[in-house]
Amino acid sequence: MAHKKGAGSTKNGRDSNAKRLGVKCCGGQVVKAGNILMRQRSFKILPGINVGSGRDNTLYALADGVVKFEPVQTKLKKYKRLNIVI
Known part of the structure; x- marks a missing residue:
């Protein structure tokens, strides 16, 4: 007979990797064409002038x-x- 009780299984223990979302360039910061300004899941912030999605x-x-939020x-x-703003 076993001296210790066997370990049971668990339904937890899973997690997904962080997706690194959020603002990458702040207001007033100088950026070049092609720089990523923000990563988001839905349009929390809308694209404006000279910004693509x-x-x-x-x-x-x-x-x-220069980055400007309005x-x-x-x-x-x-x-x-x-x-x-150019």
Whole structure:
């Protein structure tokens, strides 16, 4: 007979890797065309002037310039828009 009780199985113990989402360039920062400005899952921040969006909603600079965030308000919700000022 065993002296110790055998270990049971568990349903926990899984986790996914971090996806490194968020703002990559802050307001007032100088960026070059092609730099990633923000990685996001849905449009938490909208693309503005000289800013493109990838198929995974990543915002990137289309031109060299300075990053500027501006508030935008619709009838239902408040957003922020990300622009590149040349």
